[in-house]
Amino acid sequence: MIPPVLDAQTLETLVSAAVAAPSVHNTQPWHFRLVPETSTLEVRTVPERTLPAADPEGRALHMSVGAAVLNLRTAARHLGWAPEVRLLPDPAEPDLLAGVELDEPSAAHLSATGALYEAIWRRHTIRSPFTGPPVPETVLAELVEAARVEDALLHLPDREETERLLHLTAEAERRSTTDPDQRSESRSWIQGPDAPPYGIPVSALGPQDASGHLPMRDFAALEPAEHLAPVPFEDEPRIAVLATHGDQRLDWLRAGMALEHVLLTATVHRVRASLLHQAMEWPYLRWETRDVHRGPGHVQMLIRLGYGLEGAPTPRLRAADVFDG
Known part of the structure; x- marks a missing residue:
């Protein structure tokens, strides 16, 4: 297995996958930063894209960021890493909600990862009627x-x-x-x-x-x-x-x-x-x-x-x- 390389194109793929996640009112309240020393992608909140009336405690904001972290982890696994996710890694930085470390390559490709990764780009929530049979x-x-x-x-x-x-x-x-x-x-x-x-x-x-x-x-x-x-x-x-x-x-x-x-x-x-x-x-x-x-x-x-x-x-x-x- 060829070890994955954390180059500019790979970073763009990882962040693009994260950004494809759903967020409340499509606010996309996240920002990403690479810490090169540890090959960690930090996920932070964006204060100007909050909902003080509908989400005063930030519960939906945290869920939105969590969805982005799941996409980031899925994309990293698909590209060959065994990512380690740390939620709320630093109590002194409340806007830092997660860190995803990428420096350890995966020894085996997870069979389900490919299907989930492809679904990242096709997933859309909809607001129209359902017309098909019941979900099995x-x-x-x-x-x-x-x-x-x-x-x-x-x-x-x-x-x-x-x-x-x-x-x-x-x-x-x-x-x-x-x-x-x-x-x-x-x-x-x-x-x-x-x-x-x-x-x-x-x-x-x-x-x-x-x-x-x-x-x-x-x-x-x-x-x-x-x-x-x-x-x-x-x-x-x-x-x-x-x-x-x-x-x-x-x-x-x-x-x-x-x-x-x-x-x-x-x-x-x-x-x-x-x-x-x-x-x-x-x-x-x-x-x-x-x-x-x-x-x-x-x-x-x-x-x-x-x-x-x-x-x-x-x-x-x-x-x-x-x-x-």
């Missing part, structure tokens, strides 16, 4: 295992519990569209054709459910000119609940890694995903999303799964814009 139980089991590998939990609620979660999501959506701070903040991340390569383009907003049963995020609320005509969504959505044992910064980063591992695994199987984050932005409603029959746990994300259109990619910053060599 065998695939759902793989998604549960993907979360478990990252020390997280993925629950698959039954129909009654799903209805309860959708009700909580609908209540959160009503609050988000009527709260002035939340509404203003969300709309500020909707981008026109000449905007910077982050945020949500108008073309990616998506329609609402004609029946009102499935509460999709309405970024165009109170702006009739941007509304699409409502369309029918699936009658029985398949919702997965991503949870962690704890609820501290480390848990949020692990939740982000687990979320992206789940999304990449879904992409390998051509399963589409849509993220229902509304209830996570209101502390009481987020607490209510727990299934009391499962015991302790902290819900971090609701994931809607199914088959449908691939969806259009949202814009991404270039590697050169987020990397210091």
